[in-house]
Amino acid sequence: MKRALIGFLAVLIVIFAGLAVRAWFHLPKSGTVARSEVTVTVPEGLTTAEVGERVQASIATISASAWDEATRNAPEGSLFPDTYHFYADATAAEVVEKMQSTMQAKLAGAMASRDASASSASLSSMDVLILASIVEREVQNPTDMGNVAEIFLKRLAAGSPLQTDTSADTFLHAGLPSAPICNPGLAAITAVLHPTRNPWYFFLVKPDGTVAYATTYEQHLENKLKYL
Secondary structure (H helix, E strand, O other), rough: HHHHHHHHHHHHHHHHOOOOHHHHHHHHOOOOOOOOEEEEEEOOOHHHHHHHHHHHHOOOOOOOHHHHHHOOOOOOOOOOOOOEEEEEEOOOOHHHHHHHHHHHHHHHHHOOOOOOOOOOOOOOOHHHHHHHHHHHHHOOHHHHHHHHHHHHHHHHOOOOOOOOOOOHHHOOEOOOOOOOOOOOOHHHHHHHHOOOOOOOOEEEEEOOOOOEEEOOOHHHHHHHHHHH
C-alpha cells in the first residue's frame, strides 16, 4: 500500500514539474513587458490633420509635432479610413506607413476591377482619389455616391466646372482640383470607378441628408426653392 502511494506521489511530482516548466516558457522573458494594444478608428472623409487628432487621442506617445513630421510627405488622400490596431507605444511613422500601405492596397484592388466602359475609365489613380474625395464630402449614401460621381464625370467630359461646395476652386476652374480634399473610403472610390449611369446633370443635398436630382438647370433651381 505504501509502495503504491509513493509511486502515485512520484507521478504527481513529475506532472506538476512539467506544468511548471511549460508555464515558465510562456512567461515574458526577463526584463520585458507584454505590449498593450489600442484601437484607432478613422471615419471616411477626414483630412490628414483630423486623422492625426484621432490618432493622438488613442496613442498618448504621439504628439502633434510628431504627426506633422510623419505626414510631411504624405499627400492628402493617402491615408485609408478604417479601424486599426496598434501597439500603445507605436510611432507616428508606423501609423502613417500602415494607413498608407492599406490605401495603396485598397486602391490597387479597386483599380484592377474598374469598369472599362465607365465614364471614369481614363482617370489615373490620383484622379480617382481626387474625385472620390469630393464625392465623399458631398454625399454619404453609396447609391448617391454612384449617381453624384456620374454627374461630376459628365461635367468633366463637357469641360465644365465641377461646382462642388466642398472645394471653392471648382467654381472658378474646370477640371479636378490638384489634390484630394480628404481621405476617401472604399465606397467613394468604388463609386468613381463604377459610376451609376443616370439622366441627371444637377443635384443638391437636402437638410435631412437625402439628395434631389435634376436633369435641367431650371429643375435644379426649383429644387433649391423647394428644399433649401
